[in-house]
Amino acid sequence: MTGDRGADFEEFAQARSGQLLRTACLLTGDWHTAEDLVQETLGKLFRGWRRIRHMEAPVAYAHTTLVRTFLSVRRLKRSSERPSEVLPEPPPVVGADIELRLTLLQGLARLSPADRVVLVLRYWEDRSVEETAEVLRISPVAVRVRAKRALDRLRALLGAELVDLGMAC
Amino acid sequence: MSVRADERFERDLPDAMRSAVAEFRGPSPDLIERGIRRGRQQRRTRMAVGATVVAVLAVVLGQIGGSSVLDGAFGRSVDEQGPAAVAPTGRLPLGRELIPYLRTALPGGGRTDRFEPEGAAPVPGDSRISGTYTGPGGSTSLAVELTRPLPGSVEDLWWGAHCAPNAPPGYTCTRSPEPDGGTLTMSVGPVGTDGQRVSRQVVYTRADAVQVHVYVGAKALSAAVALGTTEMIAIARHPVWTRFGDDALPVDRNVFVGSDSPLPRAVKVGPASGTAPVTFPVTRVGRDDSVLTVRLRSTTSAVLTSCPPPDVDFCANVKSADGLPGVAHQAVVDGRVESRSLLVLRPGGRALYLEVRGDPTGAVGQPALTLAELAEVAGSPRWDG
CATH class of the missing domain: 1.10.10.10 (Winged helix-like DNA-binding domain superfamily/Winged helix DNA-binding domain)
Known part of the structure; x- marks a missing residue:
């Protein structure tokens, strides 16, 4: 990537990484796993930056990439989560404790x-x-x-x- | 829970999410640098794999004697040869394997662009691709999926083959039987600002329970209609998909023979038809003549025996006579019980599906077996053979 495009991407990533990480936190529930997810997402965006930087909505594209990467669970190094449609749901929590x-x-x-x-x-x-x-x-x-x-x-x-x-x- | 409490929960959820992440740590100082490094690493790996694949294909094509030109994606080179005519297989195509079949099923004169396989599929073994279709009438997003849900399972009831009882405003859905024993479900979204429907979906459920889903929308790329409902139905019913068949296990045609038959004594059963699934004519005094269908399939997914949310009134979680979890479904049309079905997970990774369907012209309006009796039948160890 040429100098201009590299700097361009870094500027974009600096501006968006916080919000991407918040979304990743909600998806993964864990800060470290969220960082892994954002790192993977930034890698994908970096690879395609030549095309992405000219998109009408690169921010929305970045968040879409994050979500789709999350759903491809195998790519997360530190994730121990296994996708399952059925989770052992505990009884509903009631009360004010x-x-x-x-x-x-x-x-x-x-x-x-x-x-x-x-x-x-x-x-x-x-x-x-x-x-x-x-x-x-x-x-x-x-x-x-x-x-x-x-x-x-x-x-x-x-x-x-x-x-x-x-x-x- | 009251409707107002539901609405309050939904209304408060965005704020709760904001609070949950309001004081988070923030990214590590080197996160962006690590992301860039990851991107460079993936780029180097992709180029190495691509070069190896090109080399291998060049050797293979050279041996075949073909002169296919690789155009980046595998789809183009396979498409030139077309999908081979082979006997039906129990294995569904995955990912890019779908592309040549889709191109065969598309109307003449159209082309497909940037088709990609889906990410992690909802149910292992199902296959879906999506991309852009451009035809004489314009361009649109298009997704095609092959599924093989167990009849009566959540995947069968909720992913397009049945009309949801509480469809939101602006959406319409129809489900109708086909002459070949299958069903056709068409759902249409509301009209968008450009005057075109936001989305349309066609699901063709074959008699062997394999489903072909064709989805168009939500982002029309041109004002004209690139694929109308007629074309979508033609894609879903195209004979190219008959290559992919059901993977049902054979059923013992004598399962209801003998004094220890799991059927109630009052029910008379006739000779079986088919092997996978198997159907039995059943009769009973005071009920309509009926057809009992038995389907067995290997599965390891427990999700298949869950009912959709409680506002659906035609599904209930039940147990078989020997205590195994299952889901029961009853279809009532104009006051007549059209069919009753039960899906139970037997030991050893076997899913058992029983369906009793009454004669639509019968005088009683009730099939020969009740749901409780189906649960008794499903609890027999005969199915674990």
Whole structure:
């Protein structure tokens, strides 16, 4: 990569790495794994930077690349996660004992990767149903169904209220 | 839980996510440098692999005597030869293997660009590719997928082959039987600002339960309609896909013979048809004459016996008579129970699917077996042979 393009990419990466890392945190639930994911994503963006820098929305492309890389779990070196549609869901947590309640990240981590991605795209990145469908390469109807299911599961894990769920990452 | 509590949860989720990452550490100082180093490393690896592949193919093509020109992707060189006519196989094509078959199924005069396999598929063994199709009418995004969900499983009920009971506004869905014993499901999204439908999907479920999904949209790349519903149906029903068959296990045609048959004594069973699946005519006084279908398949995925969210009223998690988890489905049309089915995971990685379907012209409107009786049948150790 020539000097100008290299500097151009570094500037882009500096500006976006924080937000990419936040998204990665929500997806992975762990700071180290999130960094690995962002590192892998930056590598892909760097390889294709000649083309990406001229795109209409390189930032959106970067986040899409992050999400798709996350779904390709095999590429994460330190990830011990195994994709599974069925997770042993604990009984719903009720009551006001905050110490016993799962954090939001712990709750997200108990969802399947596909369910987690839909919630992060829809509620963290505020993408529309159609945009989410494009990223995941599924139909908008499937996005709505998956989002509803994921919300139901998350609510069952965290209880009805989303306050004081602690912080992580 | 009340609807208002649901809405509050959904409304509060974005803020909760922001709070969860508000005080995070931030990236390491060397993260970007590591990313660049990773990109350079991947670039070097890709070039080395590409050179090796070109060398190998040159030798292979030289031996065949062909003169195919490699155009970057494998798809072009395979396409020149076309997919070979072979006997049906139980193995689905994966990734780029789908491309030559898709090109055969596409309407004449069109071309495909930048087709890529999907990432990690929802269910291992399924295959999907997506890319851009350009035809005489314009360009559009196109995705095609082959699946083989177990009938009655979540994948069968929720990924396009059935119409969801609570479709959002603007979406329409129809599901209709086909003369060949299959079904055709068409779902259409709302109209976008350009006057075209945001998305369309066709799922053709063959009689052997293999499904071909064709999805067009959501981003139309030109105002004209590149692929209409008629063309999408033609792609889904193209004979090229018949190469890929079901992978059902053979069923003992004598499974209901003998005094210890798992069927209720009141049910009379006729001679079997087929081997995988097998169908049995069943009759019973006071019920409609029915057909009982038995399908066995190897599987290791426990996800297949989960029901969709609780607002779906036609599915229930059940247990077989010997306590194994399963999912039951009942289809009611105009007050008639059209069919009942049960999917149970037997030991040894076998999924058992039972479906009883009543004669649509029967006077009673009830198939010959109840769901409880299907659960009894599914609990027999005869299926573990």
